[in-house]
Amino acid sequence: MGFKIFTKSADIEADERSDEFSVINDGNLNYTAAGGANSSKLTYQEASGAPIETKSPLGYSVGAVTVVGLNLNQMIGTGVFSTPATVLSGAGSVGLALFYWVIGFFMAGSMLGVYLEFLSYFPSRSGSEVVYLEQSYPRPKYFFPTVFAMQTVLFSFASSNAVVLANYLFKLANVDSTAWMQKGVAVAAYTVAVLLLAFNTKWSLRLTDAIGFVKTITLIFIGITGLVVLGGHTSVKDPTVNFRDAFAGTSEASVYGATNALVKVMFSYAGYSNACNVANEVKNPTKTLSWSAPASLFLVAVLYMLANIAYFSVATKDEILNSSTVAAGLFFEKVFGSSGASRALNFLICLSAMGNLLAVLIGQSRVLRECGRQGVLPFTTFWTSTRPFGTPLGPYFVKWFLTVIMILAPPAGDAFSFVVDLGVYPSNAFNLLLAVGLLITRRRRQRLNIPSSGYQAWTVTVGFAILSSLYMLVAPWYPPSTGADGGDVSFWYATYCVVGLAIVALCGIYYYIWIKVLPRLGRYEFRQTQIQVDEDATANKLVKVPVDRLEEWDREHDALGRVRQRAAVRTASNETGEIVYETKA
Secondary structure, three states, X not given: OEEEEEOOOOEEEEEOOOOOOOOEEEOOEEEEEEEXXXXXXXXXEEOOOOOOOOOOOOOOOEOHHHHHHHHHHHHOOOHHHHOHHHHHHHHOOHHHHHHHHHHHHHHHHHHHHHHHHHHHHOOOOOOOHHHXXXXXXXXXOOHHHHHHHHHHHHOOOOHHHHHHHHHHHHHHHOOOOOHHHHHHHHHHHHHHHHHHHHOXXXXXXXXXXXXXXXXHHHHHHHHHHHHHHHOOOOOOOXXXXXXXXXXXXXXXXXXXXXXXXXHHHHHHHOOOXXXXXXXXXXXXXXXXXXXXXXXXXXXXXXXXXXXXXXXXXXXXXXXXXXXXXOHHHHHHHHHHOOOOHHHHHHHHHHHHHHHHHHHHHHHHHHHHHHHHHOOOOOOHHHHHOXXXXXXXXXXXXXXXXXXXXXXXXXXXXXXXXXHHHXXXXXXXXXXXXXXXXXXXXXXHHHHOOOOOOOOOOOHHHHHXXXXXXXXXXXXXXXXXXXXXXXXXXXXOOOHHHHHHHHHHHHHHHHHHHHHHHHHHHHOEXXXXXEEEOOOOOEEEEEEEEXXXXXXXXXXXXXXXXXXXXXXXXXXXXXXXXXXXXXXXX
């Protein structure tokens, strides 16, 4: 099936069945079109990006239910059970605390719109922001792939949820524990999570679906119970006390407290775009995710609101703020008593934490694999191969290794909290770049007359995403009213912001030395070539080409870095004396 693209410069023909790709030139950028088996839509991308895998080496086991499960499992971790007290403390009032959960929903929804439009542009590429940053900012060449890949590898640990899971396992067993006992159980729990995913992609996805279903039922149960409490059908004496003057105390909230509350809310919504990481494993991803991903976010937002209303219906504001028990624990004790209720809650929180670990592992393993496919990380085969089980073992191992280090190395307390927060601030910066990059990419595609992708986010939604991301970058610098050392940690409140940005800057310096300085000194330049890793897995690989051979290399390779098909012609006489031309590629 052939097609034509009419640009200002030339008429370009391409055939999606052919190994040859036509190139759309846009200044110093070269755009190609290729199709994946998961979508009828072609993926138009700048040639320096990782190649399209025509057939996903990870299979096609992700349907609408799994999309919801992946997003829901990452969003619903332990935050909804424990953070309401922190959000209430920062907001100053019950009314504003509830309003923050609504604001968080709109902020997450606006960024989800950005992700979904990007996904419609690149339906056969997994890894979400890896791809979207690569294609939004293709110059300087390999800059964003390098910086994002280094930052992603450095922060690819999930120590916080592993430790939380360990803590609740000890509570479930009713056993006192030391810090090192918790660390040991956290390592064991994370190891189990990795092993559950390492051997089969299809069944690991089904496991996350099952856990996500249990989580949903749990929050529905809490929400319905809260409504029963508000109706006056339980032993709770005054269930509406927190709602009669819901905004009392709002004026006492500080800017730092309000920002900290919003950060906690957004952390609870993190994961709304997790399914975009497995786009190439979804049949017809644009159609499937355009409704299932927003549905998962809306479902979680409703469940969060009902859960918070339930918490506020059984305990006063002071009880929630001063209790040593998490908000969900206080709710269970007030409604069901403290006997078996706490054990049931601990079990559900453990299950929720495990589901979160699995969902994050699945999504982030695809992000790491896509970083490896770009060619900017060493040992390309390690990151890209799916042998022998059809799973990304290399990224799983990296996640496990770094998580174990971050569980064992930092001491408990401020240092541990600081390490956990380190990755949050750079992610806000990348969100801002993504939202701005979408407008750039949209305009570029229109200029090149690239066919519509079938999905476009409202421009006002993209604008709100830009403003939200900008706020999340600027607001954390505002000092707490108690002084520079009066934040969540005992040292300077914005240390994690500075260190997070400094690490990104160091990644940029690494890029400049690797791509610019060393080649100049060594009299070579980098060129990309495509390699076949497994039967269906492909990747870019950067090779060093001496300066005196650059012209020859560029003549022999196309924009994607593949050797051009050159015709070798032989002549021979047949029985009648006619000349026969035999052409070989």
